[in-house]
Amino acid sequence: MKSFLSFILIIVSVNTDLYAAEAGMPQLDPTYWASQVFWLILVFSILYISIAKFYLPKIKNNLDNRENKIKEDLEDANKFKDQSEIKLKEYEKILENAKKEVSKIYLESKNNLDKEIRSKKDKIEKEIENEIVKAHREITALKKNSITSIQNISVNIAGNIIENLSGDKLNESSVKAVVEDVSKKNLDKYL
Numbered sequence: 001m002k003s004f005l006s007f008i009l010i011i012v013s014v015n016t017d018l019y020a021a022e023a024g025m026p027q028l029d030p031t032y033w034a035s036q037v038f039w040l041i042l043v044f045s046i047l048y049i050s051i052a053k054f055y056l057p058k059i060k061n062n063l064d065n066r067e068n069k070i071k072e073d074l075e076d077a078n079k080f081k082d083q084s085e086i087k088l089k090e091y092e093k094i095l096e097n098a099k100k101e102v103s104k105i106y107l108e109s110k111n112n113l114d115k116e117i118r119s120k121k122d123k124i125e126k127e128i129e130n131e132i133v134k135a136h137r138e139i140t141a142l143k144k145n146s147i148t149s150i151q152n153i154s155v156n157i158a159g160n161i162i163e164n165l166s167g168d169k170l171n172e173s174s175v176k177a178v179v180e181d182v183s184k185k186n187l188d189k190y191l
Contacts, residue, residue, distance in 0.1 A: 147183060154179045 026032055155176045163169050 151176075151179050151183055154183070 027036065155172065158179060159169070159172060
């Protein structure tokens with residue numbers, strides 16, 4: 001409606017001399033107004049059509065593509081976030097199972113080592129006891145053997161001392177009997 005009114009106003013202005021071009025401005029001369037209106041409508045129509053048909057669809061298409069790309073990227077980001085959370089939970093579960101397994105292996109190893117140590121300790125203690133018993137037997141045997149050796153040596157020494165002091169040689173069997181009698185009395189002290 002407004003465009004129709006403005007068009008009528010332009011036509012009325014063209015037919016009447018409302019504005020004079022005497023001042024030297026051809027734009028105000030009503031004889032040129034029809035051509036000016038024509039070129040104005042033509043230029044703005046071409047401009048409007050070119051913007052509406054060529055530029056705006058490209059701009060709208062770019063904006064739509066950008067919006068779709070952003071939506072896709074956000075959806076992908078959410079998917080990756082969900083996947084990463086799932087993987088994180090799986091990792092934590094694996095880590096927890098691994099910790100349990102390590103604890104289990106540690107306890108088993110510790111128990112096995114304790115058993116081995118106990119068995120080796122018992123074995124070594126038995127060997128030590130056997131060695132002690134063996135050494136004790138050897139010492140006892142050595143003591144018994146040394147007593148007879150000591151008695152023989154004592155008989156020889158006592159016989160030599162008596163012979164050196166008295167000048168007479170005594171009977172070896174009597175010296176031996178005296179040494180055995182003395183050693184039997186004192187034998188309990190040394191064994």
